[in-house]
Structure formats: C-alpha cells, structure tokens
Amino acid sequence: xxxxxxxxxxxxxxxxxxxxxxxxxxxxxxxxxxxxxxxxxxxxxxxxxxxxxxxxxxxxxxxxxxxxxxxxxxxxxxxxxxxxxxxxxxxxxxxxxxxxxxxxxxxxxxxxxxxxxxxxxxxxxxxxxxxxxxxxxxxxxxxxxxxxxxxxxxxxxxxxxxxxxxxxxxxxxxxxxxxxxxxxxxxxxxxxxxxxxxxxxxxxxxxxxxxxxxxxxxxxxxxxxxxxxxxxxxxxxxxxxxxxxxxxxxxxxxxxxxxxxxxxxxxxxxxxxxxxxxxxxxxxxx
Numbered sequence: 001x002x003x004x005x006x007x008x009x010x011x012x013x014x015x016x017x018x019x020x021x022x023x024x025x026x027x028x029x030x031x032x033x034x035x036x037x038x039x040x041x042x043x044x045x046x047x048x049x050x051x052x053x054x055x056x057x058x059x060x061x062x063x064x065x066x067x068x069x070x071x072x073x074x075x076x077x078x079x080x081x082x083x084x085x086x087x088x089x090x091x092x093x094x095x096x097x098x099x100x101x102x103x104x105x106x107x108x109x110x111x112x113x114x115x116x117x118x119x120x121x122x123x124x125x126x127x128x129x130x131x132x133x134x135x136x137x138x139x140x141x142x143x144x145x146x147x148x149x150x151x152x153x154x155x156x157x158x159x160x161x162x163x164x165x166x167x168x169x170x171x172x173x174x175x176x177x178x179x180x181x182x183x184x185x186x187x188x189x190x191x192x193x194x195x196x197x198x199x200x201x202x203x204x205x206x207x208x209x210x211x212x213x214x215x216x217x218x219x220x221x222x223x224x225x226x227x228x229x230x231x232x233x234x235x236x237x238x239x240x241x242x243x244x245x246x247x248x249x250x251x252x253x254x255x256x257x258x259x260x261x262x263x264x265x266x267x268x269x270x271x272x273x274x275x276x277x278x279x280x281x282x283x284x285x286x
Contacts, residue, residue: 007048009033009057013064013270023206028073030280031062035077061133070267071209078162083132085165093157094214096128099272100192104132104280106270107190110241110283117143117187120235122178122228124149127171127215129190134167143187148174151213180226184235189242193217198249221247222254229257236262238286251277258282 010033017185019027034044036059041186044278045105052060063076074080074095080087082096089095111133113173121130130147147162149155149276155173162168174181194217201207201215225244232242246254251269258280259267265282272278 004057005048006033006037006044006050006052009052010048010101010243013060014111014282016064017067019240022067028067029064029111031073032076032183033060036060036063037158045149061097070206072206074160075209080126082128085088085132087126087128087131087161088157088164088173089126090157092210092211094125094210096126099278100128101132102270102272104129104136105188106243106279106281107133107188108136110188111137111141111143114187115140115142118185119143119145119190120179120182120186121145121147122189122191123193123214123224125154125174125192127173129159129162129169129192130158131165131167132135133190134162134170135165145171146174146182147171148176148179150175150177151211155216178224179231179235182235185237185240186235187237187240189228189232189236189240191228191243192245193228195221195225195245195250197221200247222248222250225250225254229254229261232258233261236284238264239284241281241283244282245279246277248276248278249282254280 006232010029013029017028022028036056038235054070066076067073072095074089075091078088080096083101087096099102107285118242119133124147126133130145134145155175159173164192194215196215197220207215216280224274255267262282262284265284267282269277270279270281
C-alpha cells in the first residue's frame with residue numbers, strides 16, 4: 001500500500017468499503033481521507049496525484065478498518081455536517097441525520113410568522129435541532145430556545161455545539177426526562193426521540209455503535225413518543241405547534257395519537273427526500 005498516490009489510496013479504500021456493503025463507500029472514503037490530511041474537498045482533489053505520506057497512510061488505514069467494522073464516519077472524524085454546520089459528535093450521542101434537517105426547516109418556516117416565542121427541543125442529543133434553529137433564525141427574533149435531554153453526556157456535547165456556533169446564550173440546556181419538568185407554555189415543541197424497535201437495531205451493523213438509549217423506543221418504538229404526546233396538552237400553548245420525527249411505519253399511528261390528544265390541531269404527515277413519511281406536525285387552532 002505504501003507509495004500510493006492520494007487518488008490510489010482513495011480508490012482502494014472506496015473499493016473495500018463498497019465490497020463490505022457500506023451505503024456510501026466513496027463518500028466515506030473521501031471524508032476520512034480529508035480528515036486525515038486536514039483538507040477541504042477542493043484541496044483534496046487538487047492534490048490527488050501527490051503521494052500519500054506514510055504516517056497519513058497508517059492513520060487512514062486505521063480509520064478505514066474501523067469504518068469497515070461499523071463505526072460511523074462521524075465518530076471517526078468527531079464531526080457531522082447538519083444544516084450547513086459542523087456538529088461535534090462522539091460515541092454516546094446519536095449522529096445527526098439529513099432527514100432531521102427537514103424538521104428544522106419546517107420549524108423555521110413556522111417561526112417565521114412569529115417574532116418571538118418559546119421553542120422546546122426534547123431529546124436534543126448533539127443539539128442539532130436546537131442549535132440548527134438558533135443559528136438560522138433572523139437576529140430580530142426575540143424568543144428563547146430550550147434543549148433538553150435525559151443524558152448528561154449528550155447534553156455536554158449539545159452545549160459544546162452551542163458554543164461552537166455562537167448561540168450558547170440563545171439556547172438553554174436542561175437535563176430532564178422528556179418535558180415532565182416543563183411548566184409551559186411552549187409555542188413550538190420539536191422532538192427526534194428514539195423510535196426504532198429492538199429488532200430494527202439488532203441486525204443493523206451501522207447502528208450498532210450508536211447509543212441504544214437514543215435509538216430504541218420500546219417494543220413498538222413509540223414508548224417515549226406516546227408519553228410526550230400525552231403530556232403535550234399540559235404545556236403546549238393554545239396556538240402552539242409540534243413536530244415529531246418518526247419511522248415511516250409509525251406515521252398513521254402517531255398522527256392519530258396527536259389528533260386524539262390535541263383535537264383542536266391540524267395534523268399533517270410530511271415526507272423526507274426519499275418520499276417516506278418522516279415527520280408528524282400539528283398546528284393548534286386557539
């Protein structure tokens with residue numbers, strides 16, 4: 001392997017990852033190599049014909065081997081892009097997914113009609129939703145954002161990401177079980193809670209390194225979502241809204257739960273970029 005060019009190392013790693021069944025082998029290989037060399041995408045492609053230094057090759061080989069064993073790229077590099085921002089992540093915290101960006105975009109659209117308000121992000125994890133909303137709101141928005149999680153370790157990562165993107169003073173970080181600690185009123189409730197079944201995680205090599213606490217939501221995946229929906233009338237403002245990320249198989253059930261619990265709300269199921277039902281949103285009509 002020694003003496004190979006950067007292009008050859010990239011091609012070899014991509015082929016190994018593809019043979020192992022990784023979903024995005026070329027992208028994974030490129031992101032890891034950029035991380036090792038400290039280059040952006042343009043910088044990497046400018047240097048493709050150059051030899052890969054021996055020490056860089058050893059580091060790259062180690063990262064690719066760990067990726068082949070199932071470790072997420074984000075854990076290997078320590079960052080994951082979300083809403084155009086680099087979020088720090090580490091084992092014990094769920095890696096932000098692209099589909100969650102759609103929930104943030106929906107939230108920003110709803111908040112665009114409100115110059116102020118209270119936003120509550122339950123199960124914040126790395127802080128992707130709360131920090132993503134905070135960084136994309138206009139400077140004139142005069143409200144508050146609360147990010148809560150039951151995991152102290154996750155909350156530390158979320159707070160660090162708030163500092164990283166300059167919104168630490170705009171987001172309040174709370175350690176707590178769902179919204180049981182919240183007295184309300186909350187104008188916008190957002191949540192990407194654990195929603196997978198145990199069997200969905202057990203056979204998925206890519207999910208194995210991520211925290212079960214952030215993935216599995218009980219036997220049908222809905223334990224925490226049910227609890228949050230049942231509690232929503234207590235703290236959600238009469239003209240408030242909510243947005244929940246779900247597994248596509250749960251869309252009708254979750255929409256029904258929201259409609260029953262908040263009979264004054266208009267409920268919608270929103271698709272992700274693949275056309276799969278991914279979010280249930282509701283707007284209360286005071």
